[in-house]
Amino acid sequence: MILEKRVYTIFDLIKLSFKVAPTLAVVILVSRLMVALSGPALIVVTAHFINTSLAVVNEAVSPEQMVLPIVVLGLLSFLRQVVNVSNKYIKSKFLIQTRLSYRVELVEKRGKLAYRYIEDPDTYDLIKRITDSADTQIIDQYQNVLSLIDITIQVAGILIILLVNVWLVAPIIVLFSAPAFYFGAKAGKTVYEAERDVSKVERKAVYLAEVSSGRDAVLERTLFGYGDKVTRELWNRFEYVRVHKQAARKKTDTQLAISGMLTVVTAGSVMLVLLQPVATQLISVGLFISLTTASISLSNTLGGWLPNVLSKFTKDVEFLKELSQFAQLEEVEDALLSPHSTDFIFEKLVFKQVSFTYPGTEKKILDNVSFEIKPGKHYALVGENGAGKTTVIKLLTGQYLNYKGDILLNGKELKEYSSSDLKSVFSIAYQDFAKYQLSIRENIEIGDLESTTDDRLFKAISDFKLTDLINKLPKGVETSLGKITEDGVDLSGGQWQRIALARTIMNPAPIKILDEPTAALDPMSESRLYEQFEQIMEHTTSLFISHRLGSIKLADEILVFDKGTIIEQGRHTSLMAQKGKYALMYQSQLEWYKKDESEVKADA
Template sequence: MASFFPAMQIWLQKELINSISQISTSHIFFQKAIQFAIIIVVASVIVTIFTELAKIIYQKIKIKMQYKLKKKLLQKSGSLSLIQFEDSRIYDQLGIADEGLNKNVMDVINSLLLIVQQISSLIVVYGLLSSISWYIPLVLIAASIPGMIFLIISKNQQFKITLFTLPQGREAEYLARLITRREAAKEIRIFNLSGYLIDQWSRIILAINPLFIRQAIKESRNRVLGATILQASMLLISLVLIFSMDRGHLTIGDYVALIAAVATVQGIFGIISMHVGLIYEMSMYVNKLFDFFDINIDDNISAENESVKDDMNFDKIQVDNITFRFPDREEKILDKVSLTINKGETIAIVGKNGAGKSTLVNCILGLYKTEGGQIFYGDTPLSEIPLLKLHQMITVVFQDFVKYQMTFKQNIALGNIEHLDNESNIISISEQVGISGLVNSLENGINTRIGKEFGGTELSGGQWQKLAIARAMARSAEILILDEPTASLDPLSELEVFDHFRDLSKGKTTLIIAHRLGPVRHADRILVMDNGQIIESGTHDELIDVNGEYAKMYNSQAKWYSTNTNNENEKQLSAF
């Protein structure tokens, strides 16, 4: 109906004007004028109602589509490997994909439908125009094409600039987040960094803004040129109609109707051009969204392997001559590393920062794919084990643990989400890690939201770390990974937590990454890493006797212990 309304409105207005111009000759024309005026108003209201109903239906479909695409984007992001998140290009792709989400497929479909509707209106209006002169529609078409071409060129250039400035734009957003978020607020104020960070942000923004300004100027110039060509055609057609009136071929109503038809055609071409440009622009963004969906992921992340049993048992973890380096880097992070970890053994991995300790553990966990060599769980190569199945056997406390801005209960239950509603278990775990007093102090107990981001209760660094430890304890797993798990705790709390770890690790295969050597003295074996290789291996006593790198590190820390008021606590920790 909306497609035929412009032509119908032009015809009704023509009849209304002709009736008004002849009112003085007969009362019939007065009645006709009233009727045409009423019909115009009623038709306008009906078209408005149908248009708004169509918008409501479109919005409902768009919202559902937006939800499904966003969910798919999140699922895709969740399925990417850890090594892919080490690549900054992934963040660029994710950023442009998120932009493609805002310009989703429904917008493209909506623009296509509007173009079809406008073309339908155009055909009907052209019928009116061609009844006067066959070349008037051709002139309008020819005059509208340059503007459409200019628009497509502008959209293409705009998209290229957006892609080109993505990395700089992400850096500017990062700097803005530093200034506006709580995480960096203390350091920014203590070191008086606000002015410096704003200057860095300004430098980036002022560098990329001229690109967008120049592009905006080009677009404006193209629009002016396209509009000038269109208005020139309007002038030509107006002169043709004036000459036709002068010869008595047209009534005043015909003239007004035909001028309105020409203006309508111009408006329709403007709408068509705009939506062609939008489709071109949106299709480029949507293509990037689907390119992100098509990113290859590690096949064994979720793949099923019938040869791997559900109760996957292993008697050892064998690391056989593995090498690892990050993509696009020459430097080897791990260089031909081999070791055997027997089931139930407690292994400590120590060494300087950058020695490869965490990278080795990430390879053993399947989070990083090795460049050479193999890792076996029992007789099964890691590459044949679905990672989801493997990770069900593992619990972990990372040094850079996540501070989930959720409830206290969720912060613990995320370690074993199936037991989210087992509140007695949550309370029991809280008691084990020594934060039951914290639970009692919270306004809504374990259902209190934690963290300031959404107005919850903020915790100290040590309390957050104990929550992370509790989260690891929520899962009954065969393998326990401790990556500097007590870095934020004082010695007394560290002693208490390691007591719990000792209980938790009984009968489990345990890997401890540590800088403080007191807690790892009684590990079954201690591996010393340097430059991506294991340079020493043995018990504490064996490594002290060798008097190598481990002995040097231990004696260096022992000197610190001897001047520390908590020396006794450190000695007790060594019992772990």
């Protein structure tokens, strides 16, 4: 288990890598340490090489003395080159391992999250920030930490050499290096905060980019000519992001410039201080040249590489704070499990004075709602948009459990059922049903992956009048839908809806729910499809949700919702006789059906 419910600290920048790919993490660590230690070694070897060269020139030693320093210098250079090349290969292997383990856990965690997080914009942005960069985040964090270790070893190596030879120079490096670390870290925090603040705007900009150029909206984009307006809005959002990031960048550039100036002063000071020891022969010429060269290199490192690494390191620390928040988000038990049972026997469902308010709001969406659902009956929830109909479904399926009152399923409080238990009870066709870019067979069989047979599949296809369509396709039920594959086929809205309904009845759950999945159809087409569904689901418990009343006249019980309460209840005929809200709504919609009926007759 890589992802844990706890607060992540800076030590996790290393520990996570060892959890994802322990062997590769060790290889990277050893190779990077070898390169880091080779830096101070190069100073000593280079000094020895220069001193030996001068001695050979002065005929103080034989030329054979040059062999060893040349060989060592060559080996150190070769080692650094090999490590740099191999690290690219190791990183690619590391990324593959990340996708196989860490990313899978993040996806599973996301799938287990309580539904309220998906509907909360701030939490959803947090989820996106954590999961979108999962592939590269861990290895980049690890490499950044190792880069800091690398720099630390280089600085420490030079300090040790100086302390041994010219101790006065060491405090100078420490004095000027500390601000470089400070400003580099401050710059990283500034950049991360800026990126976090504009993440919402960036997400909307990405969506607008898809609207302005994507395939799904191409017809309406052409018809209504809104392309220019969307492009301007897209430009405004990208400009907002650019301005805010640029402001953060200016701030960080100032901080990094100060850091760079200090490191240049450091290198200059080191060289000046070393002039007197080399003049008095306290240190050799070779060590002087080697140390001054190393100081210049260190200046470049502290002025350029260090602030960049520290900036990334600080961003990584800020990321860990959000990873801690993400890891501790509440999960739904058994959310990813298949239905607990395929033979759940439904006896009765009772709503008893149920009230509900969405988290973070004060308005009651449901207010003391009570009703009862019995097996084998057809029920309909009707009312205007926002009356609370879909919220009932969210409560029934356990998406929200913070309701007041009682929801009793077979006499047992709904909150006592696990998520996998509830999957055994309800099969739902939503208004925004999924259009899977898979084969027709797979689109329908998703409804019951455990016990689907060809007989059940083709019966569902026949029940929803899809046989003729499928027979005309070159690959029949194996035909791919959508445009991911070259031979993919697009369906009409009505055909997609029939696929979704077929998927719903494939599921063995005893209660079938239709949450306005046919809202895109004209009233008469919707009414016919609902009547067809009622016939197919005869003697099966079903629950229809609609604001179109002509579709649900045959329901055994109609519940009329208004502002979160049930104001009327009964069959169509009795509700019409009451001449209340239902009757007024039905009369106002009656013209739709008369018009559609006359058009059908005219076409005939």
